[in-house]
Amino acid sequence: MNDALAPDTQPDPVTRPFEAARTCILAGEIDAKLAACATAVSAWRAVAGNDTGTGTGTEDEVEAIADDLTPGSPTELRLVAPRELVTRKLHTPQGHAALIHAICHIEFSAINLAWDAVYRFRAMPAAYYQDWVQVAEEEARHFGLLSARLAKLGYHYGDFSAHNGLWEMARETAYDPLVRMALVPRVLEARGLDVTPGIMKRLAAIGDDESVAILEIIHRDEIGHVETGTRWFHYLCEQRGLDAEATFRELLAKHMRGFPGGPLHREARCKAGFSEAELDYLEGMGQ
Ligand SMILES: [Fe+2]
Numbered sequence: 001m002n003d004a005l006a007p008d009t010q011p012d013p014v015t016r017p018f019e020a021a022r023t024c025i026l027a028g029e030i031d032a033k034l035a036a037c038a039t040a041v042s043a044w045r046a047v048a049g050n051d052t053g054t055g056t057g058t059e060d061e062v063e064a065i066a067d068d069l070t071p072g073s074p075t076e077l078r079l080v081a082p083r084e085l086v087t088r089k090l091h092t093p094q095g096h097a098a099l100i101h102a103i104c105h106i107e108f109s110a111i112n113l114a115w116d117a118v119y120r121f122r123a124m125p126a127a128y129y130q131d132w133v134q135v136a137e138e139e140a141r142h143f144g145l146l147s148a149r150l151a152k153l154g155y156h157y158g159d160f161s162a163h164n165g166l167w168e169m170a171r172e173t174a175y176d177p178l179v180r181m182a183l184v185p186r187v188l189e190a191r192g193l194d195v196t197p198g199i200m201k202r203l204a205a206i207g208d209d210e211s212v213a214i215l216e217i218i219h220r221d222e223i224g225h226v227e228t229g230t231r232w233f234h235y236l237c238e239q240r241g242l243d244a245e246a247t248f249r250e251l252l253a254k255h256m257r258g259f260p261g262g263p264l265h266r267e268a269r270c271k272a273g274f275s276e277a278e279l280d281y282l283e284g285m286g287q
């Protein structure tokens with residue numbers, strides 16, 4: 001190759017880590033996804049401490065990339081409406097595997113969500129990117145643990161249908177990091193904090209201690225992910241002079257009319273930065 005031409009064909013050092021994030025979102029096959037994730041993590045760690053972001057995330061600085069990405073997924077994975085999903089009755093081997101597959105799909109999607117939080121929003125401080133890179137790395141680890149578990153049960157990621165609700169929320173919140181932080185980590189990922197202990201009980205009841213141990217790791221890490229979301233949501237509210245609790249309620253009313261409400265894992269959510277008032281409000285929704 002002619003070296004003199006190389007700089008024109010390669011992204012510059014500032015955009016390269018963003019491009020690595022995009023490449024991971026687009027990767028579909030499992031090995032390619034995990035390899036692209038590791039490459040993107042390295043690309044970001046190499047620029048840690050640099051001013052990767054260009055601003056502070058104030059309202060007039062918001063710079064969201066208008067790139068309507070469709071994340072890659074394994075060729076055999078069929079995305080369907082939630083009502084078309086297989087019911088997951090744990091007393092059959094197939095139902096048991098379908099449940100693990102469903103969580104596997106959430107983790108695969110969570111890799112995309114973490115990289116999209118990095119890729120899409122360009123006016124955030126450097127620490128924001130490093131935080132979401134760490135989340136992406138942990139989501140890939142969660143996915144790896146669950147897909148290995150699924151393989152032990154005789155199945156692979158892609159063997160069951162899945163729905164695309166998580167990415168739809170990424171699309172809906174693509175215009176503003178404040179909205180993304182409020183609704184993806186603080187609503188969708190936080191929902192996982194509520195439901196995971198119940199799933200662990202169901203799996204323990206059928207003697208699947210291996211999956212329970214994986215979900216324990218996931219539950220612990222996910223508190224961190226939601227806390228990261230809370231921290232950056234508060235940061236962005238402060239930058240814009242907004243009251244965080246009132247803004248969160250407004251965004252829930254605008255985007256989350258279908259929030260189920262009901263019992264929350266209050267202890268985990270408190271650790272993840274929810275206030276008592278927010279938890280009372282969330283529990284009252286859907287009633
Ligand atoms: Fe996860």
Ligand SMILES: [Fe+2]
Nearest residue numbers: 110189222225
């Ligand atoms: Fe997560």
